[in-house]
Amino acid sequence: MLSRRLFAVLSAPTLALLSSSAGAQEVSEKDYFDELPVVLSVSRLAQPLNEVPGAVTVIDRDTIRRSGARDLTDLLRFVPGFVIGHINGANPIANYHGDFDALNRRLQVFVDGRSIYSGLLAGNVSHPMMGMVLDDIERIEVLRGSNSAAYGANAFSGVVNVVTRAATDVPRFSTSLALGEKGIADRSVRAAWGDERLAVRLTAARSGDSGFDDVIDDKRVDQFHLRADLRPSAADDVMLTAGSVRHQWGASDMLRSENWRNVFVQGQWRHNVDADNDVRFNGSFDEEKFVDQVYYFTLLGVPRPYRADGTGRRLSLEAEHTTRILPGLRLVWGGQLRHEEIRSPDLFKEQTALTAELRRVFGNVEWRLGEKWILNAGAMWEDHSVVGPHTAPRLSLNYHVLPGHTLRFGSTQAYRMPTMFELRGNWQTPSLPGSLVLASGGIKPERLVANEIGYVGEFRQLGLTVDLRGFEESGSSIARYFGGYPNDVVNKDRYRKRGWETQLRWKPRPETQLLFNHTVLKIRAWATGDTHISDELSAPSHTSGLVWFESLPAGFEFGLSYLTYGAMTWGGKNDVLDTQPRVDLRLARRFKIGGTQAEAAVVTHSATGSYQEGDPGRYFPRRTFATLRLDF
Amino acid sequence: MTYGSAWAAATIPVWVALSATGGVHAEAARALQVEVEQALPGRIDWRVAHWSSFTSAVPEPQWVVAIGTAAQRGMQDLFARDTTPPPLLSILVPRLAFERMVDPARLRAGSVSAVFLDQPPWRQLELIRLALPNVRKVAMLVGAESKGHLPALEKAAKERGFELAAAPVEPDGLFEALQSVLPNADVLLALPDPAVFNSQTAANILTATYRRQVPLLGFSPAYVKAGALLALYSTPAQVGVRGGESLRLALTGKALPAPQWPREFVVAVNQDVARSLGFALDESLIGQQLRHKERP
Numbered sequence: 001m002l003s004r005r006l007f008a009v010l011s012a013p014t015l016a017l018l019s020s021s022a023g024a025q026e027v028s029e030k031d032y033f034d035e036l037p038v039v040l041s042v043s044r045l046a047q048p049l050n051e052v053p054g055a056v057t058v059i060d061r062d063t064i065r066r067s068g069a070r071d072l073t074d075l076l077r078f079v080p081g082f083v084i085g086h087i088n089g090a091n092p093i094a095n096y097h098g099d100f101d102a103l104n105r106r107l108q109v110f111v112d113g114r115s116i117y118s119g120l121l122a123g124n125v126s127h128p129m130m131g132m133v134l135d136d137i138e139r140i141e142v143l144r145g146s147n148s149a150a151y152g153a154n155a156f157s158g159v160v161n162v163v164t165r166a167a168t169d170v171p172r173f174s175t176s177l178a179l180g181e182k183g184i185a186d187r188s189v190r191a192a193w194g195d196e197r198l199a200v201r202l203t204a205a206r207s208g209d210s211g212f213d214d215v216i217d218d219k220r221v222d223q224f225h226l227r228a229d230l231r232p233s234a235a236d237d238v239m240l241t242a243g244s245v246r247h248q249w250g251a252s253d254m255l256r257s258e259n260w261r262n263v264f265v266q267g268q269w270r271h272n273v274d275a276d277n278d279v280r281f282n283g284s285f286d287e288e289k290f291v292d293q294v295y296y297f298t299l300l301g302v303p304r305p306y307r308a309d310g311t312g313r314r315l316s317l318e319a320e321h322t323t324r325i326l327p328g329l330r331l332v333w334g335g336q337l338r339h340e341e342i343r344s345p346d347l348f349k350e351q352t353a354l355t356a357e358l359r360r361v362f363g364n365v366e367w368r369l370g371e372k373w374i375l376n377a378g379a380m381w382e383d384h385s386v387v388g389p390h391t392a393p394r395l396s397l398n399y400h401v402l403p404g405h406t407l408r409f410g411s412t413q414a415y416r417m418p419t420m421f422e423l424r425g426n427w428q429t430p431s432l433p434g435s436l437v438l439a440s441g442g443i444k445p446e447r448l449v450a451n452e453i454g455y456v457g458e459f460r461q462l463g464l465t466v467d468l469r470g471f472e473e474s475g476s477s478i479a480r481y482f483g484g485y486p487n488d489v490v491n492k493d494r495y496r497k498r499g500w501e502t503q504l505r506w507k508p509r510p511e512t513q514l515l516f517n518h519t520v521l522k523i524r525a526w527a528t529g530d531t532h533i534s535d536e537l538s539a540p541s542h543t544s545g546l547v548w549f550e551s552l553p554a555g556f557e558f559g560l561s562y563l564t565y566g567a568m569t570w571g572g573k574n575d576v577l578d579t580q581p582r583v584d585l586r587l588a589r590r591f592k593i594g595g596t597q598a599e600a601a602v603v604t605h606s607a608t609g610s611y612q613e614g615d616p617g618r619y620f621p622r623r624t625f626a627t628l629r630l631d632f
Numbered sequence: 633m634t635y636g637s638a639w640a641a642a643t644i645p646v647w648v649a650l651s652a653t654g655g656v657h658a659e660a661a662r663a664l665q666v667e668v669e670q671a672l673p674g675r676i677d678w679r680v681a682h683w684s685s686f687t688s689a690v691p692e693p694q695w696v697v698a699i700g701t702a703a704q705r706g707m708q709d710l711f712a713r714d715t716t717p718p719p720l721l722s723i724l725v726p727r728l729a730f731e732r733m734v735d736p737a738r739l740r741a742g743s744v745s746a747v748f749l750d751q752p753p754w755r756q757l758e759l760i761r762l763a764l765p766n767v768r769k770v771a772m773l774v775g776a777e778s779k780g781h782l783p784a785l786e787k788a789a790k791e792r793g794f795e796l797a798a799a800p801v802e803p804d805g806l807f808e809a810l811q812s813v814l815p816n817a818d819v820l821l822a823l824p825d826p827a828v829f830n831s832q833t834a835a836n837i838l839t840a841t842y843r844r845q846v847p848l849l850g851f852s853p854a855y856v857k858a859g860a861l862l863a864l865y866s867t868p869a870q871v872g873v874r875g876g877e878s879l880r881l882a883l884t885g886k887a888l889p890a891p892q893w894p895r896e897f898v899v900a901v902n903q904d905v906a907r908s909l910g911f912a913l914d915e916s917l918i919g920q921q922l923r924h925k926e927r928p
Contacts, residue, residue: 025825025826026729026732026777026826027728027729027777027778027824027825028701028702028726029700029725029729030826031824031825031829031830031851031852032749032750032824033655033656033852033854033868034830034831034852034854035854036834037834037858038859039834039838039839039858039859040838040839040842040858040859040902042904044842045842045904045905045908048907048908048909048910049910051907138843166840166843168807168810168836169807169811169840172808195806195807196806196807196832196833196835196836234831234832234834237835237839275857460766
């Protein structure tokens with residue numbers, strides 16, 4: 001009786017709802033005349049490649065999928081001007097046009113607008129770059145060249161902007177597995193759910209391998225990522241991300257254990273005010289922990305632990321307003337506050353936390369001067385609580401010579417703020433008395449002036465795009481560890497990098513994709529002693545790469561990449577690596593099992609045999625592995 | 633009474649029933665009236681009002697023009713018991729809505745006709761060919777309502793060498809449909825269906841297509857404003873003028889033309905989106921070329 005009444009109460013409004021919604025589901029002229037909110041407002045639209053104030057390489061989802069790469073650094077091989085190396089098999093590094101050291105501190109890397117770097121480990125980006133699952137990435141935009149005026153001091157040599165896939169863009173459930181030689185064992189699971197208003201994706205992944213031959217550098221990366229996309233109204237969208245990453249290496253070393261951990265949360269809210277105004281707010285919190293514990297033996301042969309651990313935290317808040325002032329004049333301006341806190345008695349000989357604040361104000365105008373010219377002018381003013389204020393300006397002029405053919409002239413000045421370790425580091429090793437590094441704190445930002453001429457050509461009929469960049473990058477006040485024992489961090493030496501680089505993308509037919517990169521780079525360095533020799537060899541004088549993707553019948557895919565680097569060194573003048581090629585191969589098949597999309601592949605890295613990378617004696621081995629991915 | 637005998641009368645009583653007073657319906661009505669008045673100045677005794685204010689079928693008008701879906705339904709209901717209802721011209725009505733409501737017998741007898749609001753399939757595809765010459769695969773999201781457009785689109789696509797991919801959208805299944813159809817799509821053709829394209833879903837569809845760099849061809853100016861690359865539509869005035877032409881023909885003794893598509897149309901391009909996607913499109917030039925193709 002009760003249940004029947006309940007049913008009646010429930011069913012009456014439910015039925016009414018159903019019938020009214022059925023009526024609303026029929027098409028009428030209302031569908032043609034209903035107003036819609038502006039969704040893709042000017043600020044949400046990406047600048048086309050021929051109007052960007054710089055050279056940009058985009059690595060899209062399809063390229064990522066077909067690359068056979070296992071981490072982000074590996075993908076940057078496809079970007080002209082990038083130099084990839086390995087400290088060891090577990091620690092790949094990447095820089096643009098050479099970096100004079102293996103600290104990997106002059107590149108800016110963003111993931112969904114969150115700057116990732118280790119504040120604790122001298123601004124290094126290589127650990128954070130291990131902390132992403134490639135299958136979660138929608139595309140990677142690489143800005144070749146410095147862009148401090150738009151992205152701040154870390155964007156000293158280049159910017160890597162990783163855009164992850166929205167929760168709504170991934171299949172409901174995916175799983176992948178890679179197994180192969182050299183201990184390769186990668187696995188991931190991802191689930192996604194939700195609707196137009198709230199969608200969530202969750203990824204858990206573990207990857208690992210045994211690293212290089214004859215080096216204790218086995219690696220394991222455990223990570224967990226969450227992304228939620230909310231759309232409370234048509235004018236608002238909110239993105240929340242959170243995750244944890246644990247990058248561990250050398251676990252098979254009985255005497256030493258090292259790992260780097262990171263947890264983060266981030267929120268971004270974009271609000272469309274009207275057709276010409278958008279605002280964006282972004283906040284993120286990062287915590288990193290570095291553990292380095294090694295047992296050393298005293299003169300009496302007694303093992304003693306030695307640690308170089310630390311914790312870093314940072315909070316970043318950012319607001320940005322994009323406005324169209326006139327039909328051809330767009331302004332983006334905003335500000336950022338960043339608080340950084342580092343605690344490491346081992347690396348700083350300081351029990352309390354060291355803090356630094358960064359305040360930034362930035363602005364950039366894009367001014368369309370008629371049909372042919374686009375002027376981008378911007379500047380960022382940064383005030384670092386220890387170092388003081390600096391301003392980085394940029395000017396770029398794009399000229400559409402003919403439809404599809406654009407020339408670009410740009411000039412910019414950039415600074416790289418010193419890291420906490422460069423300012424306050426005090427590092428001792430157990431084997432020596434006193435400090436190995438003792439920073440006096442007198443360091444000033446590194447400075448770079450870059451001029452460029454670019455060309456972007458699109459030959460639609462041929463399916464060919466051409467990107468050419470000629471550059472001159474003059475740097476001074478390099479932050480160097482200098483003095484011998486102890487080392488201070490001082491501004492020293494200068495350099496000039498000149499050269500050109502090109503990327504050709506050719507799609508002669510829908511099944512074939514070719515990518516050709518070539519970089520010619522001449523570094524001239526002015527430094528004391530023999531340092532200028534290693535400085536001048538810090539990047540190869542030429543780098544060439546060719547990538548070929550072919551879609552074959554029956555769902556088969558073939559991929560080949562060939563890369564050759566000229567001689568270079570990651571260390572001193574005696575550690576010069578020879579010119580060596582690297583060849584990667586991939587054969588895959590995509591097929592369906594019922595409603596499940598499957599992809600099986602066999603990948604070989606360095607197919608022609610091992611080659612030197614990083615320090616001499618470190619060989620990237622030939623390795624073959626099989627992958628299977630299922631999308632449900 | 634025959635249509636021809638209307639000519640003999642001094643003034644011809646014509647009802648213009650609006651689905652809503654003001655707005656687009658009134659705009660279409662005005663355009664229709666102007667078109668007729670130019671040919672037959674002062675000959676028509678117009679009665680223009682909201683459809684619900686026509687409460688009695690008597691005194692019976694010689695012509696009824698219904699503007700919009702609600703008005704068509706209202707007028708059909710009003711004359712439902714009439715064995716010889718006055719001829720009805722329904723304008724500014726989507727084809728599927730018209731066909732759902734219309735009495736097939738009256739349609740066959742030629743006493744009901746329409747000027748649709750939608751664009752013919754061939755015009756949509758010709759526009760794609762003109763504006764986006766590299767497009768081969770045309771994707772669509774279809775609901776229970778818009779799947780009615782598929783047969784005609786399939787035929788038109790086949791004739792033009794396009795490949796159509798229609799993803800059915802289940803309730804709460806918009807993202808799955810987008811995921812299934814976007815990876816291989818060169819363009820997404822939006823078909824009006826309130827269950828698929830509405831103010832709630834538009835934001836997600838537009839962002840999803842933009843993220844994948846798939847241009848969207850919308851069916852209203854609102855879509856272009858919101859972020860579609862381009863749209864093809866007819867304004868209320870253009871539909872009204874076409875309706876006026878049909879009515880004028882009938883009033884001057886000719887047969888009521890069969891239901892037809894609007895002849896005039898607008899091609900609109902969102903220049904910001906075009907630039908961002910790397911297209912250089914001139915909306916007036918494309919519009920001209922499309923018109924030239926239809927009426928060389």
